[in-house]
Amino acid sequence: MIEIGKYNDLRIVAKNSDGLSLSDGDREILLPYQHVPTNIELGDNIKVFVFVNKDGNTIATTQQAFAEVDDFAFLTVVDANDDGAYLDLGIGKDIYVPTREQKRMMEIGESYAVYVYLDETNNRMLASSRLDKFIEEEDFDFDEGDEVSLLITEKTDLGYNAIINDKNIGLLYHNELFANLKPGERRKGWIKKVRVEGKIDLTLQPTGFGHILDSKEVILKELKECGGTIELGDKSTPDEIYDRFQISKSAFKKAIGGLYKERRITVSDNEIKIVVDHLAD
Template structure:
């Protein structure tokens, strides 16, 4: 079955005046002329996203949507009418979010985190900004220390709320984040703590000794890009370290300590240098 709201691997079956017809062996779907690749052959497989066009007919496209079925994304409102809001999802047709699915009234030009689902009654793709109804921390399959994917949703007094693996909700504490995060931004994180009530704390750094490694690698990269010199050391102000490296002073000191022990850097009064034999 060809799935609406998802990428499908389909075979180019035949050419027509309006485009290529693709098939999965059972069902056919049109890939309009404007989306046809420059080079193709009949019988060749192609990946295409399937959605409903303005006439509510299934159609294939090679455009890349900003959101997939049963997924979350931050989308901008194109316009609002008496039925609801229409959000730009990267295709010719916008994603419809009815008023009943808006956590708060949407405004044209603003971005919102939404979930896209297939409405069973109309068989149409619909969005909802009431995202909590599509996450559930009751039955967790993640473990502490596990690497996960995160989507930034909003900031509270405690920290930054995130969606984990597009299934669960979690929290990044403000004092553990050393760079600006945008709503809808996707990034890699780690499960820091799972509380008795199944609330999840996440972090952007690996725990323990392993947590030093990404920071050490970042410092080496900065040294290489700076021709072997970085104007920071133990006495640098925490804000300067945060601005340049997006890490805390504590993490910075641990990282340069590790690099120094490995004889990879030399620490001097004016900053850090890539090590030479005479330095270590």
Template sequence: MVEIGQFNNLTIDKMVDFGAFLDGGRYGRILLPKRYLPEGKQVGDTLRVFIYLDSEDQLIATTETPKLVRGACAWLKVTDVNRYGAFLDWGLPKDLLVPFKEQNKPMELGRSYVVTLYLDNQERLVASSRLSRHIPETSRYLKPQQPVSLLVCGRTELGYKVVIEGNCLGLLFRDDAFKPLKYGQQVKGYIKDVRPDGKVNVSLQLPPIQQREQLTEQIIANLRANGGHSPLTDSSAPDDIYHVYSVSKKTYKKAIGQLYKERRIDIGEDGITLLDNAR
């Protein structure tokens, strides 16, 4: 069955001068324009295509990858605002509409917003910045300490609202975010806990003991992969440390302090060095 707003594996049903028609099941034949048709393809071959609606609201296929698929979230820029709503650049020829009623606050030309993609009651693909209308705020599948990708979608008095793995809303408490975050920023994180009501809290770091154990082995692996030396010390910039290990400077300092006590590394002014007994 064809899923609009998603990638589908469809079979070429007919070749024409301007492309190919794909078997869309109950939707009939769906055009794949010639510019997207890979060379050498024939009737009966299967292609992975994204299905959306063109400017005439007809189903059309493309082998290009949009910035957003149905049910997920992305940070997209407004290219136009008119009487119908705001239009976003999502990487396809036809910009994506956000109706006024689906805007959390009035969207402005040139600004970017976190939105989700859904099918309206007329089977049209539209976007919404009112995420809680379309994205669940609970999960039965996420587990404590599970690594996840996070997209910052708002702020509260408690901290930051985030989209977890593109399909669930959660909360990152201010105390669990060791650095300022920006709206639309993507970061790595971990599930902190899942409340009895199913709502999810996240953290940018694992619990201290487990994180330190994991981090020390990451540092050793990094040293081995780089000739036994790293320029990152306890005086390095926090952003440089986070770029490599996704942890705070405080956590990194404790980890290399532990490795130094265990005589696995030496700490110098120009960085840390792996000792022979740890190679």
């Protein structure tokens, strides 16, 4: 079955004046010649993105679409009027966002987090920035501490909202961030807490003892590569620590505290040093 708004693996079954006919064994659609790659023959299979064009015809393209149906994505407005806005999908066919599906009025040149879906009345792709309508609020396929994929969607008073694994939504708190975030970024994150009411707290730092063990080894390796001394210590700022190791100050202090107890380093306000006996380990 050919899926509109998705990538499909189809077979080339014929050539005509407009392009190649592609088939899934049941239905045929057109791949225009301007999107036909070189060195391809009848009978070959080809991966294409399928959509309905402005004339209502279902066609294929080898251009890279920025999003598929059922995806959350961050797309840029290329045109807008009182009825809606058009977002660049990367395939020469823009995707429409009706005014009723805009969380706030969209402006040309601005980018927004949206959900892409199929209009069942005409099989055309639409998008909505009212993300809450498409979020799964109870079906969590992760546990606290799990690594997840995040799409940063918007800045709030508390922090940044992020889509989790293209299904759920959670929050990264301002006071726990040690890096500048921008809506549209995709980040690796971790589930910090799933609250009773279903709210999900996120973090950009792995949690648990295993993370501290990893951080200890990273710091020790860096010390050896730098000749045994790093100008970071108890009084260093969170930004300085994050710039060097991409971990929070809390995680840094736990890691160097563990190394100090093992007598592998010495620690001062603004410096850590490897103990000479461990320099060649």
